[in-house]
Amino acid sequence: MHTIRFFTSGESHGKALTGIIEGVPAGFDLSPEDIDRDLKRRQGGHGRGGRMTIESDRAEIISGVRWGKTLGSPIAVSIENKDWKNWLAGMSVLAEDRGSIPPVTRPRPGHADLAGALKYDMKDMRNILERSSARETAMRVALGAIAKKVLADFGIVIGSYVMQIGNVRAHGEIPADDRALVRLFKEAERSSVRCPDEKTSRAMVRAIDRAVKGKTSLGGAFTVFAAGVPVGLGSHTQWDRKLDGRLAQAIMGIQAIKGISFGDGFAMASLPGHAVMDQIYYAASARSEGKAFYRRTNHAGGIEGGMSNGMPVLLSAVMKPIPTLRKPLMSVDVRTKKEFSAAYERSDTCAVPAAAVVAEAMTALVLADAFIEKFGGDSKKEMKRNFRGYLSYLKSF
Amino acid sequence: MHTIRFFTSGESHGKALTGIIEGVPAGFDLSPEDIDRDLKRRQGGHGRGGRMTIESDRAEIISGVRWGKTLGSPIAVSIENKDWKNWLAGMSVLAEDRGSIPPVTRPRPGHADLAGALKYDMKDMRNILERSSARETAMRVALGAIAKKVLADFGIVIGSYVMQIGNVRAHGEIPADDRALVRLFKEAERSSVRCPDEKTSRAMVRAIDRAVKGKTSLGGAFTVFAAGVPVGLGSHTQWDRKLDGRLAQAIMGIQAIKGISFGDGFAMASLPGHAVMDQIYYAASARSEGKAFYRRTNHAGGIEGGMSNGMPVLLSAVMKPIPTLRKPLMSVDVRTKKEFSAAYERSDTCAVPAAAVVAEAMTALVLADAFIEKFGGDSKKEMKRNFRGYLSYLKSF
């Protein structure tokens, strides 16, 4: 059913991350800069540790693009791990380098370490953590940037903002209007924690600074929106065609994400039915030429019956605090079976702003997939023709 | 990647729901009663309307089973719509019955109606609502019951309980222990709202009764658990292999579900890192013969790095209030484009207990898929052999 398919590969301290996305139609503009912009956004944010300075990620497009345009063929992207030079033997692919660094035998609670070691029969958990690391999300962001380029040509904008870090929560409504969402997003882009509210931003920064001192870490919550999404992506007809389900898989599969919701989300449990329905109106509006169906509210987060309903797609996700932290936790050495208590040294204290950028990417990949599925077409021109035909039809419905 | 695949089909007032599940290995016991038990659980719950009395669902196994055992071939299940006899012409597949009942031209806010009408070019929204209806979930429950039978042979038990209906919320911790979860589940099974706490149950019943009088509807939240899940289902290696992502898609794709989380879920946003990690110990326990890795807490909901970690899988989901309700809402007639305000007559007030049963089914389907993927095998005997080999290996790890 998927029209766009993609894989990432690469270990955190290996030579490079490699990604392939296939199914992107021909004729879309694409430059390395389009990708680098989001790679940079992913690396920013108050509360990041030392590695972010080492790795100033740059995408290299290896194939699938010629003279600045997609060819319709698979696009391979490579992102070098700049730190690799310090790990040449330790992360070598060659058997002769075996044992050049000591094994990791102490699994970190909250990580893939122990489950992965048992599943894949590994006594050296470096063989797990190198892949489970959130470093991998750099490639998701790169491929997501390609999906964003496709969607942008159809007026779809994807953005995010951080709503909560630790105990600090932004208040105020998420607007139901595409343009207001985009405006908010631009404000969030100016904040070092990617929160559109200046005062809350400052409080978040302080909370992070306190966590640094307290040798702990902080999670949080963020919102991703897609503005300009036409009605009718996804489908109600089969469990695995539902747009919300597909987005949920994509977002929940991001490292450290533990929950996702649409629109009013978990608050809907408490509200009576008449308060959470998005009533339907018909009028001319800024958004449409001529009269059209519209809503004034967006409790549903832009999805009803597993389909986009013409309102912005709006989802929230929660990120757990980064499990690596500097307060000792109990664990067990897998070799000696001795329990021990140890601290970990990785320096990120809060990665919520970065996770929101990753979630934008996954949202873009799912929406581009659903978009191409609905409109078909192998070239930008053909997609545009089909898309315009649909918009005209909607007007005359 | 999927080893188990399944489709449902069927309109709400059509002749029957039909489902096919394929990839179920041979040699598992299966009887219609195994399915009917869950079909009945789905139809229960305080707050359901009149149709539940009409439809006392029974599964007919059409193929894939002989003499009470699965054959390894696709299993087709049929569930009659008893109400169909009142809709013979209205829902007929034949062209000659066209127009025998008037079209539905007024989309209900909160439903697939309008988005579906525009996507599929339908002026009669019965053509959408018949499929988007939660009636379809009866078949998911039927197929899920088959998945549960497979899992049960490996000691995996899946259950659920309702945690919130409207403003009424159950308090108290979700236990981290498999057996305690199963006990709690048995208590919930005795409650008409499927809540394990008696006092909260009564409050939920009262809240529903108030909503009936107030002509509104109530949503809520529930928890699904899978006890006895071995470490190592799912994988950290690729975005679409992660067990939490796969469960999230399956659960979010259930009608009216607007959010899903694992373990501590959205509460994790507020907590510092050292408070939410499940520390690792190594000792003999009731659960394992001999010493084994274990945790005392289950903040992660049994999944780390996209893999089951040996603790119970624990997820929560939120259901919005049923959108059909008896207070008037604004909508627009798609034929006349006139705005109108109207109430709807469907009589369910709260379907949270039923939704939890559906979520059990989807959880079972995903876990059975991941289980067969890990252990391979085409017969129960082969799966058992492989599974036992893995358990022995874990002991000697």
Place this chain on the structure above:
Amino acid sequence: MHTIRFFTSGESHGKALTGIIEGVPAGFDLSPEDIDRDLKRRQGGHGRGGRMTIESDRAEIISGVRWGKTLGSPIAVSIENKDWKNWLAGMSVLAEDRGSIPPVTRPRPGHADLAGALKYDMKDMRNILERSSARETAMRVALGAIAKKVLADFGIVIGSYVMQIGNVRAHGEIPADDRALVRLFKEAERSSVRCPDEKTSRAMVRAIDRAVKGKTSLGGAFTVFAAGVPVGLGSHTQWDRKLDGRLAQAIMGIQAIKGISFGDGFAMASLPGHAVMDQIYYAASARSEGKAFYRRTNHAGGIEGGMSNGMPVLLSAVMKPIPTLRKPLMSVDVRTKKEFSAAYERSDTCAVPAAAVVAEAMTALVLADAFIEKFGGDSKKEMKRNFRGYLSYLKSF
């Protein structure tokens, strides 16, 4: 990547075959007769045995169609096994009927029996042969008839003819022209062996009659064509997007098919390069309004680089002689491990004409999938709009 997905289910002597096809857009005409026509064609042909008289197959459309039009929702089809009434206990799904008929312990060479018994751990090979039987192809034909209906609306006609039965081979070229192919097909439809050449037809009938007397069976070869296929279905960009590969899987997966080729097929091994290329011309023709690219030959069978090239898609397949036959063959009783020599009683002598109809169905399913993938759209109207846009574009290329 697949836009259309389908499963069949059902044992040969079970209650019914059940199929689900999903992804068929809304608004296409569909009646049970559309399906029954092909079911009947599958049951015909000189050389069929007794069961064909018992089973005069009729399709029942259970869901996905209302008032003669597809709904966009999954279409479930049921075909009763009329013989089931003689197998109520023997093929019962209920455990209590266990043992009501003796097990099949003697695997037939050439069938799935032994491999299936070993794979699925079955000492009673009825548990394998009931599903591996070509009876299952009735449902493929039913679902294929739905795909044909979709394609027909875009001017695509799929047909077949038998080219060889045993030693009797039709001579003469397969035409390179759509209309000539359809004409030939109409002639084949009048032959009891589905061969367009009358004289060869008679020789084939005689060969079958001789085989009946000789207590053996005959295989053969047939050609399937799709006329009116637009340029550009499938893709050269990834191994599993290639149209020829997808067709090859679909055809090779039909019971008893042992080979498939496109265009000149295996004859291409002997010919020099300049003799097998379809040269390209540009002119007005009967097929196009205005000037267009065209070919005068169709050595390639309508597919170049994994894409349809605008010429008719043309494939040939070979069917082995039906393995059940009345001359004794050596086998081994799986229970006693005793070798024995035995004959089998099933009465089909030649099923090549039927297999060609099944191959039409599989061809239709693959092409409909590729068609919807290219043109997108959720309703017939939307697909038509997109399709017409593409045709106009081709003219102005």
Place this chain on the structure above:
Amino acid sequence: MHTIRFFTSGESHGKALTGIIEGVPAGFDLSPEDIDRDLKRRQGGHGRGGRMTIESDRAEIISGVRWGKTLGSPIAVSIENKDWKNWLAGMSVLAEDRGSIPPVTRPRPGHADLAGALKYDMKDMRNILERSSARETAMRVALGAIAKKVLADFGIVIGSYVMQIGNVRAHGEIPADDRALVRLFKEAERSSVRCPDEKTSRAMVRAIDRAVKGKTSLGGAFTVFAAGVPVGLGSHTQWDRKLDGRLAQAIMGIQAIKGISFGDGFAMASLPGHAVMDQIYYAASARSEGKAFYRRTNHAGGIEGGMSNGMPVLLSAVMKPIPTLRKPLMSVDVRTKKEFSAAYERSDTCAVPAAAVVAEAMTALVLADAFIEKFGGDSKKEMKRNFRGYLSYLKSF
């Protein structure tokens, strides 16, 4: 359903081919040399042109392997295009290099050029031919070499030999015995046309030399075998699970392949049923310890009912003559629409020996997929344990 998934990417004169294969379990030995060996075999063969000298392909393993062992994570492989340095601007990904070489506006008959240009809306057919080129198969060979390594650990050997080039055909039976097949394969490896029969080899070389002089090209046919395949890979239960269908897709999707068959293949059309069945015996043999079911013939090519039956898997495929040739063919300039007659300069005359190596790779990928599907397991150790359990079970069946 697929346990192993893989994509290739890369243009013929782009920087590099990139491939990702994921789903390979952990703990298998893998070195670049394992891959390079097959890359070299693909580049050999009498009749290859100049580029083969330029491109002495070497695989670089970018990820998924550490210290000579697979990690269970996705394996990315890169193969540099050594010719790229001559195409830096012409094949640049950057917009600023646009127009640095003239467009290809003349489609070559027999290639993807025209169909691709029309599908993807490209007036410069370099944008098509760069991806449709058989250069891409180098990456398939690389990924296939990884699959071979997995299979080799279970005693499965995959090889091929050329049976026909132009009019020259090898005579003599394909043996039904695993060891004899491997022996034959070793002989073929010594031939410059990969034909095991010395005399035929020499005739093939002469035929190629004549074709060079005649300015034409030659196709041919080859056989691929997999020896040591256990009974029970694939399944009879669903159309897309059949092993022969999956192999057919994989092989037919190779550039220039126009037909594929199993066992006796198209010859089966002429033979009576009793002559083509592989009778079943039960005895001790060189292959099994203790008594086991076996066959003396392999008409079926090792697959019955869509499952491996324990005999060697045996398939044949036909390759059309390479369409690029030095005799003029008619075509049409897509820009001017002028018909013209032109010759092409690429120098390969016959690539059948290379195609056979590519087909080995695709066979290995499909079999490894089916193998992992049957035996499950995330590490070599777990797979071995499950596999051995199955072998013991087979003995005691």
